[in-house]
Amino acid sequence: MVLVFLFLLALRGVSEGHAFPDHSDPRVGSTITASPAKVRIWFDGELEPVFCIISVKDMSGKKVDKGDGHVNASDPTLLEASLQPLSPGNYQVAWSVVARDGHRTEGNYLFTVK
Numbered sequence: 001m002v003l004v005f006l007f008l009l010a011l012r013g014v015s016e017g018h019a020f021p022d023h024s025d026p027r028v029g030s031t032i033t034a035s036p037a038k039v040r041i042w043f044d045g046e047l048e049p050v051f052c053i054i055s056v057k058d059m060s061g062k063k064v065d066k067g068d069g070h071v072n073a074s075d076p077t078l079l080e081a082s083l084q085p086l087s088p089g090n091y092q093v094a095w096s097v098v099a100r101d102g103h104r105t106e107g108n109y110l111f112t113v114k
């Protein structure tokens with residue numbers, strides 16, 4: 001009984017490490033003066049490309065990314081999407097990823113184009 005419990009604890013230890021954003025471009029909450037070509041989010045661990053989603057919308061909910069959101073082929077910690085030309089305003093980036101340990105994390109943030 002005790003051994004089983006210890007074994008479960010060990011498994012749990014191994015499964016830690018789902019991916020969280022480390023930094024992004026544009027940065028969270030930032031105001032930038034030019035329309036960026038892309039949104040890029042770097043995570044603190046490698047992602048499972050098939051299960052990762054990124055979308056960018058304006059405040060009316062209109063999609064402004066080009067629908068090409070993907071994990072970068074040469075950097076499995078980088079999730080990115082190309083953008084249509086953005087007019088001044090606020091934009092929301094939403095992301096949902098699965099890390100190599102199979103755990104999903106998701107979140108969103110805003111940036112402003114001036």
Ligand SMILES: [Cu+2]
Binds near residue numbers: 099102
């Ligand atoms: Cu995890």
